[in-house]
Amino acid sequence: NAGVMQNPRHLVRRRGQEARLRCSPMKGHSHVYWYRQLPEEGLKFMVYLQKENIIDESGMPKERFSAEFPKEGPSILRIQQVVRGDSAAYFCASSHSNQPQHFGDGTRLSIL
Amino acid sequence: ELKVEQNPLFLSMQEGKNYTIYCNYSTTSDRLYWYRQDPGKSLESLFVLLSNGAVKQEGRLMASLDTKARLSTLHITAAVHDLSATYFCAVIETSGSRLTFGEGTQLTVNP
Numbered sequence: 001n002a003g004v005m006q007n008p009r010h011l012v013r014r015r016g017q018e019a020r021l022r023c024s025p026m027k028g029h030s031h032v033y034w035y036r037q038l039p040e041e042g043l044k045f046m047v048y049l050q051k052e053n054i055i056d057e058s059g060m061p062k063e064r065f066s067a068e069f070p071k072e073g074p075s076i077l078r079i080q081q082v083v084r085g086d087s088a089a090y091f092c093a094s095s096h097s098n099q100p101q102h103f104g105d106g107t108r109l110s111i112l
Numbered sequence: 113e114l115k116v117e118q119n120p121l122f123l124s125m126q127e128g129k130n131y132t133i134y135c136n137y138s139t140t141s142d143r144l145y146w147y148r149q150d151p152g153k154s155l156e157s158l159f160v161l162l163s164n165g166a167v168k169q170e171g172r173l174m175a176s177l178d179t180k181a182r183l184s185t186l187h188i189t190a191a192v193h194d195l196s197a198t199y200f201c202a203v204i205e206t207s208g209s210r211l212t213f214g215e216g217t218q219l220t221v222n223p
Binding site: 105 | 147152153155160200202209210211212213215
């Protein structure tokens with residue numbers, strides 16, 4: 001039973017480029033969460049999605065960031081026109097209804 | 113806004129010693145989690161505490177929850193080097209879904 005799969009594990013982008021982070025939830029899970037971890041800090045909530053719906057995006061920056069969880073395929077976190085401050089580890093978690101969240105291995109994003 | 117505070121943030125201890133990490137949170141919650149994170153790795157779930165007075169133990173780690181005091185503790189007994197990691201507590205507000213994390217406690221166990 002595969003866990004939460006994130007790819008890529010590491011992503012390097014130059015300032016101004018776009019970054020796309022993918023997350024495939026655990027089988028049977030329809031709830032997906034994205035969190036960001038800056039160096040030496042805890043995880044901060046970004047967005048919570050269910051299939052085709054954004055439930056809570058109160059942690060998302062208002063500009064350049066977007067997330068989707070289509071009916072078919074993985075959840076995507078997109079960052080447009082990246083800046084140095086976007087460098088962080090981005091973790092995806094999934095759950096079934098109100099059950100505990102399971103975390104993926106994260107994508108480490110580095111901005112040159 | 114829910115706030116979660118851990119202390120200490122840094123903990124250096126000798127093997128064989130005992131210590132407790134504290135986690136305070138600011139609003140009502142019925143679910144509290146403890147995670148372990150090794151450098152460059154993901155989060156490993158350690159404990160889920162769902163009710164007042166809940167106590168769970170796994171090996172040298174024991175977690176407890178006091179919902180009235182809005183306090184959870186993670187107690188380490190007879191520490192060993194393999195326990196060196198960062199430990200996070202995280203809380204879900206009553207009727208909420210997202211996790212709010214503490215700042216983490218970076219534990220180093222010295223031989």
